[in-house]
């Protein structure tokens with residue numbers, strides 16, 4: 192196991208003219224990450240993802256709880272923990288005026304890497320940065336800059352890499368490209384803990400996931416394990432009268448839920464339920480504007496655990 196965190200907790204207190212404000216950013220988070228895994232922490236803005244990663248990266252001290260990170264005790268051996276990991280923040284820390292090669296070389300020297308030139312060359316190659324390694328970073332695209340940031344976190348060949356929302360703000364093509372690069376890191380033996388608010392990213396890239404909300408892990412497992420918990424299908428309907436629709440369809444459903452202009456009907460077996468459900472709506476003269484049937488998604492897991500949709504929190508934008 193590369194990370195074994197037990198009941199980490201962090202509260203922030205800020206003082207302003209309006210008085211003292213306390214935020215329980217992380218409440219007793221425990222997580223275990225196996226070596227060689229890509230582990231995702233999925234949740235909306237403000238869920239406590241960054242705070243969790245910063246605690247595990249020794250950048251802030253937990254109020255309580257313990258952790259072993261890369262074989263070292265987080266509280267008693269923070270220096271050894273720090274040397275065993277790479278940390279790439281949301282902002283990235285790339286210097287716009289300096290070339291990728293120069294920045295990564297500087298990083299290698301700071302870490303005391305033995306063969307700097309070789310280490311830098313290898314990182315540039317691994318992240319497909321060779322072509323523009325000598326241009327100022329400001330001339331690179333968003334996706335290329337993100338790869339430079341990851342290069343800075345990798346230059347001392349740490350066994351563990353923390354990536355805080357690595358693909359936020361990237362277009363779908365650059366995002367998919369970065370997923371490939373991150374998956375390659377796993378193949379080369381690096382363990383990765385990443386935070387994300389993209390359902391698709393968690394589903395496609397992560398071996399295991401912790402879904403967090405308000406500082407608490409609400410679900411944990413592989414994406415398919417989590418989806419299996421929400422067995423069956425989701426029938427999503429737009430109707431003139433959603434409230435009446437929910438009432439009429441309740442006998443067919445494990446659960447119904449109305450969110451804005453959408454009625455979600457959770458059923459065990461969508462294919463067989465759909466014909467009678469449609470007949471009932473017609474008999475009750477409820478006009479259907481649109482209908483879709485999908486298998487349960489990670490968003491349905493989030494919805495079932497928290498009572499709201501991750502998409503509705505604005506996290507997917």
Ligand SMILES: Nc1ncnc2c1ncn2[C@@H]1O[C@H](COP(=O)(O)OP(=O)(O)OP(=O)(O)O)[C@@H](O)[C@H]1O
Nearest residue numbers: 203204205214216235236237238239240241242243
């Ligand atoms: N230094 C700080 N001082 C006060 N409050 C803080 C501090 N850092 C984080 N918080 C608060 O703690 C909560 C969790 O923040 P955190 O940054 O961990 O969330 P997050 O899940 O990473 O969100 P995002 O996706 O927006 O980055 C938020 O309510 C945030 O405002």
